[in-house]
Amino acid sequence: MTEPVLRVEQVESFYGKIQALRGIDIEVTPGQIIAVLGSNGAGKTTTLKTISGLVRAQVGHVWLDGEDITRLPPHEIARKGVVHVPEGRHILKGLSVQENLELGSFTVTDPAVRRDRMADVFERFPILSERRHQDGSLLSGGEQQMLALGRALMHGPRVLLLDEPSMGLAPKLVTQTMRIVKQLNEAGTTILLVEQNVRLALKIAHYAYVLENGEIYNQGEASALAEDDSIVQAYLGA
Numbered sequence: 001m002t003e004p005v006l007r008v009e010q011v012e013s014f015y016g017k018i019q020a021l022r023g024i025d026i027e028v029t030p031g032q033i034i035a036v037l038g039s040n041g042a043g044k045t046t047t048l049k050t051i052s053g054l055v056r057a058q059v060g061h062v063w064l065d066g067e068d069i070t071r072l073p074p075h076e077i078a079r080k081g082v083v084h085v086p087e088g089r090h091i092l093k094g095l096s097v098q099e100n101l102e103l104g105s106f107t108v109t110d111p112a113v114r115r116d117r118m119a120d121v122f123e124r125f126p127i128l129s130e131r132r133h134q135d136g137s138l139l140s141g142g143e144q145q146m147l148a149l150g151r152a153l154m155h156g157p158r159v160l161l162l163d164e165p166s167m168g169l170a171p172k173l174v175t176q177t178m179r180i181v182k183q184l185n186e187a188g189t190t191i192l193l194v195e196q197n198v199r200l201a202l203k204i205a206h207y208a209y210v211l212e213n214g215e216i217y218n219q220g221e222a223s224a225l226a227e228d229d230s231i232v233q234a235y236l237g238a
């Protein structure tokens, strides 16, 4: 069996006295899309924040290729290739598209690598190349999502943590964004995807975890979960 690139082991996380994660285990297999699903407040965002070091696990471990990264600061975790794209895109106003992308490469010291990555991002998202000198905050919602993904790709991620990339987008753009996520994966990027749109997430993911009240309530191959009556009733509105 392929070793996971990222492993969350018995993690418990808190906000003050509020326990958001109650001992969760997640494995991310290289080359796959792993989805984290669940209702509002289930702990999906906290899972990503705990992996990227924004929230400290008080119990348990996060392993990256067998290295314990649980207590590293967020910038060290990013430098190791675990790149978090938070909900809401966070495009910086007053900076051009190109400058927003350059911000994504703070972990990359070699200028030649930075140039190559920028060229790759522009090839993947030609609209960003066309608008490279425009203020990033003036892009449409779908274009801003491309910019947020492009900025993450500038790090050369080993694992991409995506928090609700379809949030706030019109239905057509939701489908387009999911297609982009799938294409990134097909080009070799390993992805841990938090998504409200369960139907679309299960279509592109290989494996999925369902969180409920800070615990793993269910898990399995995405195709099997899509057929599971309890999942369908709880999350697919059937």
Ligand SMILES: Nc1ncnc2c1ncn2[C@@H]1O[C@H](COP(=O)(O)OP(=O)(O)OP(=O)(O)O)[C@@H](O)[C@H]1O
Pocket (backbone or CB within 6 Å): 015, 018, 019, 020, 038, 039, 040, 041, 042, 043, 044, 045, 046, 047
């Ligand atoms: N900054 C915070 N301070 C206190 N409690 C928080 C904070 N952020 C999240 N929580 C609580 O932690 C729990 C898990 O929240 P989390 O945001 O991880 O859920 P989620 O599954 O991502 O939900 P959503 O889909 O609504 O974003 C919830 O009970 C939430 O109220």
